[in-house]
Amino acid sequence: MATIKDVAKAAGVSVATVSRVINKSPKASQSSIDSVTKAMNELGYRPNAAARALVSQSTNTIGVLVGDVSDPFFGTMVKAIDKVAHQNGKHLLVGNGYHSADDERRAIELLINNRCDALVIHAKALSDQELIDFSKEVQGLVIINRHVPELEDRCVYLDNHKGAYLATEFLIRQGHEKIACITSSHDIEDVNERIGGYRQALADHQIPLSDAYIESGEPDNDGGEDAMMHLLTKGIEFTGVVAYNDYMAAGALSILDENGLDVPSQVSIVGFDDGFIARYVKPRLTTVRYPIQMMAEKAANLALELAAGDAPTEPEVMRYSPTMVKRDSVKALD
Incomplete structure (x- = not known):
């Protein structure tokens, strides 16, 4: 593999001149640029990115x-x-x-x-x-x-608090009061903020629901399936669901379908993110857009x-x- 010394020798210039050409220094003359470029092409030399960064202080x-x-x-x-x-x-x-x-x-x-x-x-x-x-x-x-x-x-x-509040309040305005929440099991601020928004919307509309209406799982399709299965297993009556994201909502949809519960005539569900999947599940998912x-x-x-x-x-x-x-x-x- 050719080195910078090989390029300098082939171009008939110093290593410092080759370095100036590589790093586009204004001090490099046109003749030096031409001879060094020709030598690099003939030898198949590729400048080392790390070395260039040391000189230019930039890796682009x-x-x-x-x-x-x-x-x-x-x-x-x-x-x-x-x-x-x-x-x-x-x-x-x-x-x-x-x-x-x-x-x-x-x-x-x-x-x-x-x-x-x-x-x-x-x-x-x-x-x-x-x-x-x-x-x-x-x-x-x-x-x-x-x-x-x-x-x-x-x-x-x-x-995030506002997003979950909007989703929950939208269900409330459609007449739903028994609203479940399926959320991520990850201990991150997004989870706490979205649960907080869900609870705030319920409180503002004087709807008392126990923590039994909240289930968690991995923030993906499988986690949505698990959370919905746990809700159904507990025998909790609900007509609406607020999901942590669209993928959990999609997983929940599949479990509801397997158990003979029609969406939206028996259970309404709202996702979060407005990802691609929201437009292609059946029914198409009402959701909160995350820009x-x-x-x-x-x-x-x-x-x-x-x-x-x-x-x-x-x-x-x-x-x-x-x-x-x-x-x-x-x-x-x-």
């Missing part, structure tokens, strides 16, 4: 931490960040955190060690203090889907601005508001 890379890139929610998020990266001549380096503090920490350290120009971090297990410490180390670090008060100007997040694409684009642009030292002069409100998407899985009680 945006680092992204997600929970699990195989989750369609995070796929949408990564695609939106990649769009911004492409517009700015950047590439992506993606790490998975799996809602584990150790995995999140290792992934962030890997992104930092790879000298990413900016970081968009979706971390649920790390403490606020650790994220604050990382933010001191990386000027262009932005946190998405989480609010850390000390990093107010670097957090792009959703009002993750818009939020991810905002987070990526903000991370690049901060990395370049161009922080917004006026503080922006970066708490996004969810909205209802009404489809076919809810029916008003007679």
Whole structure:
């Protein structure tokens, strides 16, 4: 494999000149650029990215931490960040955190060690203090889907409490009072906020329900199936269901169907996120829209601005508001 010394020898210039050409230094003459480029092509030489970063202090890379890139929610998020990266001549380096503090920490350290120009971090297990410490180390670090008060100007997040409140209140306005909640078993703030929104809506409408109406599971189809099965096994009477996300709602739909309960004529259900699956289950899912694409684009642009030292002069409100998407899985009680 050709080295930078081989290129310098073939081009008849010094190693320093080759380095200037590779790193697009204005000090490199056109004749040097031509001879070095020709030698690199003939030798099949590819500049070492890490070495270039040491000289230029830039890798043209945006680092992204997600929970699990195989989750369609995070796929949408990564695609939106990649769009911004492409517009700015950047590439992506993606790490998975799996809602584990150790995995999140290792992934962030890997992104930092790879000298990413900016970081968009979706971390649920790390403490606020650790994220604050990382933010001191990386000027262009932005946190998405989480609010850390000390990093107010670097957090792009959703009002989860309001989202669950909207979903629950929508069922209440359709005449439902016995409303169950199937939620994620993960110990993260999203879960607490959405349960809080569910309970607040019930309280505001003077509907007393016990905690037996709340069941949890993994935030996927299987978890939705498990949570719904537990609700049915307990023999709780309910006519409405608020789900943590669309995938749990889809799993719940399948269990209701297997047990001869028709949606929406016997049970109405509301999801959360408005992912692709919401439009393709039967019946099409009424849900709460999570504007993750818009939020991810905002987070990526903000991370690049901060990395370049161009922080917004006026503080922006970066708490996004969810909205209802009404489809076919809810029916008003007679």
